[in-house]
Amino acid sequence: MKTVEMKYGTGSTNVSIPAEHLLSIIKNNPMNINGTEEEIILNSLEKPVGTPKLREIVHPGEKICIVFSDITRAWQKMSTFIPYIVAELNQAGIKDEDILFISSTGSHRGHTKEEHSWLLGADITSRCEIIDHDCLNEENLVYLGTxxxxxxVSVNKRAMECDHIVLTGAIVFHLLAGWGGGKKSVLPGICSYNTIMTNHALSLSPNVGEGSNPLVRSGNWVDNPLHEDMLEASSFVNPSFMLNVIVGADGSICHAVSGHYVKAHEAGCQVVQEMDGVEIQEKADLVIASAGGYPKDINLYQTSKTLINAKEAVKDGGTIIILSQCIEGFGNDHVQEIIQNYDTVVERENALREDFSIAKYIGYFVSEAAERFNLILVSEMEQSLVERANIRVVKTIEEALTLTYKEMGKNLKTHLMPQGANTLPQVK
Structure with missing residues (x-):
């Protein structure tokens, strides 16, 4: 037997399968880390891609808007790299009172002052003005074009009133845009609700009944309409500079890119591809994936990120077992609505097209995957909550394997994904 420890909630569980059935253990590729976090950030700022250095772009007396990620992206370690951007601006003669921070909340909630301090650090919070973007506040939006x-495209007015907009964030694989970071700080980050939902509706195929657009997926830019639309919208804003970090499996900043919001971002995406794009020889009959423990498995909404990756490693009709505690259930009422209120994926697709939201799409995506694969959750969720979507829930990995072997037989080629939310399997 081959036994692998996988995270579950705040603890872990052992997953054991016959060694002869194991195709691979899908983990991040090893990366050479050149220096401390400070050295990585400073080196990036000294060697921007596609632009001069930030301190050479700005001038004393100009107003600078720094766009930073919201509380759902706290893992990006903004309080670590943001101070270096402010120091660079100060070095160029930009005063603290001329720096405005705007949180790219997209359609998410705003923050408390304590959360701002946690995200940016107490020093920055005390020195600069910080606001949250509100996608529903029409008075603080300006229309830039279609x-x-x-x-x-309607964008935060205060951001557009500044002389320069600096984007910050982190790059990871993203289920819709291909990769996160870069242009996503603009759309959805500081755009109107209507702009966000119109863009994200491109995740569905043009023709009703065809479900998700297969070109809109993790790790893909080619002919991806949602990505291309985001880029075009961001060009209306024309940010002056960008700093994005890449966070390793241990939670530390292992790489950073800065410069032009497109060119530097593309360079960073290549690093993520090399680190988290994991080559596999073939798809398996069975994939067992951990969402990565708390908070990555806090709810079904977050668990979808693991499902997005796991489905790339399994054959059509195969089985996906995901270890995800889901102590907060669905995590969003719209996810719950799409899963619980309909019996078929066609009904869910129609409902989604009539009133699109990102959370509804997540619920639809999970249901669509459960139609294509045998989806089993090892979770604290109740089976009754997801049974209309054909998702089965058990309490232990042993129960999940017993159920799978009974239905599919025991001779199943298997991939294990202990870092399921981060690693994207890609067939050679």
């Missing part, structure tokens, strides 16, 4: 995809 993209070729038909998305009307």
């Amino acid at each position: 993209t070729s995809f038909g998305t009307p």
Whole structure:
């Protein structure tokens, strides 16, 4: 037997399968880390991609807007790298009172002052003005035009009143945009609700009944309409500079890119591809994945990130077992609504097209995957909550394997994914 420890909630559980059935253990590829976090950040700022250094772009007396991620992206370690951006601006003669921080909340909630301090650090919080973007506040939005995809682009007015906009964030694989970071600080980050939802509706195929657009997926930019629409919308804003970090499996900043919001971002995406894009020889009959423990398995919404990756490693009709505690259940009422209120994926798709939201799409995506694969959750959720979507829930990995072997037989080629939320399997 081969036994692998996988995270579950704040603890872990052992997963044991016959060694002869194991195709691979899918983990991050090893990366060379050149220096401390401070050295990595400073080196990036000294060697920007596609632009001069930040201190050479700005001038004394100009107003600078720094866009930073919201509380759902706290893992990005903003309080570690943001101070270096402010120091660079100060070095160029920009005063603290001329720096405005805007949290790219997208359609998420705002923050408390304590959360701002946690995200940016007490020093920055005390020195600079910090506000949250509100996608529903029409008075603080300005219309910039409509993209070729038909998305009307309305952006935070205070950001556009500044002389320079600096984007910050982190790069990871993203289920819709291909990769996170970069342009996502603009759309959805500081855009109107209508702009965000119109853009994200491109995640569905143009034709009703065809479900998700297969081009809109993790690790793909080629002909990805949602990605291309985001880029076009961001070009209306034309940010002056960007700093994005890449966070390793241990939670530390292992790489950083700065410079042009497109060119530098593309360079960072290549690093993520090399680190988290894991080559596999073939798809398996069975994939067992951990969401990565708390908080990555706090609810079903977050668990979808693991499902997005795991489905790339399993054959159609195969079985996916995901270890995800889900102590907060669905994590969003719209996810629950789509899963519980309908019996078929066609009904869910129609409901989604009538009133699109990101959370509803997540619920639809999970249901669509459960239609295509045998989906089993090892979780504290109740089976009755997800049974209309054909998702089965058990309490232990042993129960999940017993159920799988009974239905599919025991001779199942298997991939294990202990870092399921981060690693994207890619067939050679």
